[in-house]
Amino acid sequence: MKSQQNRSDLKSFFEPKSVAVFGSLREGVGLGYGVIRNMLQFGYSGKIYPVSPSYSGEVLGFRVYSAVNDVAEPIDAAIVITPPPTVPGIIEQCARKGVKAAVIVSENFAEAGAEGAKFQQQLVDIVHRTGIRIIGPNTVGLFNAANGFITNPYLIVQKKIRKGGIAYCSQSGYVGTAAQPLEDRAIPVSKMCDIGNKCDVDEADLLNYLADDPETKVVAMHLENAKDGRRFIDAARRVVVRKPLLILRPGRSEEAARAVASHTASLAGNEQVYDSAVKQVGAIRLDTWLDYWEVPKIFAYQRLPEGNRIAILTLTGGVAVLGVDVAVSAGLAIARFLPATADKLKRIYPRLSSNPVDLGPILSVSDNPFAVEEEVIALALNDANVDCAAVSIYAGFDDIVAPIVEMFDHLKERITKPMALWIYGMKLSAMDEMSRQLETRGLPTYFYLETAVKALGVAAAYARIRAGLEE
């Protein structure tokens, strides 16, 4: 167990005090240049040593070294974006210099055929011989929101990614900093990591590291295949006792398994083995790309529901019915209000007494709709028979954003149970702005009612799993 814990110590990857960069330093277009620009953009404050035999002087204010050995100070990490034939030599030099962690962004290794596989095997040999650790090759690597350390060399137009509790891990560059409008959506990120071809560091190492990472409150993992089933299960279990582990596993169909084999140079695992293993350790399976990005935030800033009884508050009955269907299939029960709550609701408006709650009729005739809405939401969520709620809010036009956000500022003082908000409306600017403002206040927002309800279902499922583990 001790050696495995050590194997999974990825601190030098995520929190290096100094980093060497290997890759083209051509201004604006070189990938070495790009990664330095990105580190500066996200505020990485460690030391940066560009290394290039063909370049001299400075890049972005950093002195360029012709070899890593010329750097007098110790170096924790390296980022390598050079052609495959040059990579083993660079890693060898890094290992000799005492670099602990190397992220190899370069493509065209095992995934590209026999020649690439040969170079990748050389990397594996160096790891075994020297103890240097490698993430990749064929990866955009990692991002740490806490210190701004990033290994992605491509243009990232996002100025800032919000620090928060979600770790997104993947086996594909799509699932990285450049794959989603993280800034515009105010998605709260702790770490991101694409493990690429995993010639060394694999999903088990990553899970072990994230299990212990205090910044990470939930782990979302896109996983096509586990390198070592046993270690993966052990690591998953270590995560689940501390925080939720949500797994998006494509490759369910035979055709997809073939596609996995072709692009990762490895076989997809057996579907049933995965499924039962994932279930057994209490990880929760997600089915879609949409869910992968959207479901985790329910855990990022809300407490777990204490049970599975949901209240659904919408602005028309028709949509409430859709929500009920999703709730039931997500394992939630439709809460029944206590008589005292039903009475209070009835006093506000006769047809408000039962769950799901259709706020439409009262809001359309009320002189002070925001006060009524606030009161009804608070009554529903403070009912002892209710564990969580999906609340739909209307972002019909720009001027409605401020009063709705103010209403939720009040509600945050009155409610401690988890809520998922479904934003809908006729203007993207209003919907987007409302989402941003509510997210930064710690309220998870969704553009599809189904996702909001499903997220609460996943939260209730994890709460049940946790309760089972603690018994």
Next chain:
Amino acid sequence: MKSQQNRSDLKSFFEPKSVAVFGSLREGVGLGYGVIRNMLQFGYSGKIYPVSPSYSGEVLGFRVYSAVNDVAEPIDAAIVITPPPTVPGIIEQCARKGVKAAVIVSENFAEAGAEGAKFQQQLVDIVHRTGIRIIGPNTVGLFNAANGFITNPYLIVQKKIRKGGIAYCSQSGYVGTAAQPLEDRAIPVSKMCDIGNKCDVDEADLLNYLADDPETKVVAMHLENAKDGRRFIDAARRVVVRKPLLILRPGRSEEAARAVASHTASLAGNEQVYDSAVKQVGAIRLDTWLDYWEVPKIFAYQRLPEGNRIAILTLTGGVAVLGVDVAVSAGLAIARFLPATADKLKRIYPRLSSNPVDLGPILSVSDNPFAVEEEVIALALNDANVDCAAVSIYAGFDDIVAPIVEMFDHLKERITKPMALWIYGMKLSAMDEMSRQLETRGLPTYFYLETAVKALGVAAAYARIRAGLEE
């Protein structure tokens, strides 16, 4: 059959030459005022007669009449937004005046209890006695993109809704002009109609009308319950032989069926009866709110695929695998390229030869990535073994919108088979703008790969149904 055809003649509802408006004319806030403002906003050019016994002079440039009978000219339609006790009298007067179609927006009829039910029954009696037709009550009514006629009295910040082929029909106000960012998303609409409590006009009438409507290329219907199962099936069949009918039917779970009963004052139908009926006539069932809004556009401007073989083109292999899973579960087959196509692709880049196509490696090293991407997409779609394609495009930053749109301008000249485009990226402004520009060029865009692939699956399913009908 003849009488049924007549029953379903909703021309006076959707294409009235003149309309009387009953409802508060208070400037800015009255709902009668609101509906006139909305008609002007969307360019309705028919005659408008505001009717109010308590108001004189003009409203928004239209002379106000104290009774509908004071209008000398004939009136085709009426919009009624007054308290329930006043509505039967108004409808009676309209019938006497010769008005053919009345949309009753007012709430608090059968859905609100016994007293409302009494008023609703009076409306039914008037319909039977006089032959006037009614949509509603308890509805936002209808919208016709072709002439700008609209009965929704609430604020609509969208200036324009794009004319196109999708008819959205519902039993809920959520599914109306104010429920989605139709303008920002450039969604192509022919008609929208919420049938509300359907004291008269029901889903069967609506389907019969839309089956014959030349503007409508696809009908998307949110339906909680059919008033008359037999007529509904007949009408659905009339649609399906002419155009696809997609049905979102909530209320699958027992809990949801209860919720339907409570908000519509009618029972949800038996789940299995619906399912087999829908299948039998060749209507296609949708499962989510997201699919309801997004899937139909695949039919709005693209031809039907001639088979179910899909090519999937993405920018990383990881996402291609996700697409394969969705394709298989949506009834699509993963196309195998002809040897000639594979050869040509191989000449562009050795690893491009098979489907799914991972464009990432070649684009990251190409000097002219847009030309390469265009060539690969054209080769894949023009392969005789390929019937349709899901293509992922990267809207990473604002400057990439123009060259991508230009590439698709070229591709439109080279390709006739249907495509669904998945837009992803790190900046909402770029994603939204790219979507708008491509949609207005007749290319359906999606923000989730799953939806893009599912839409093609639905298109292939309908193509198969159509082929079966024509045999």
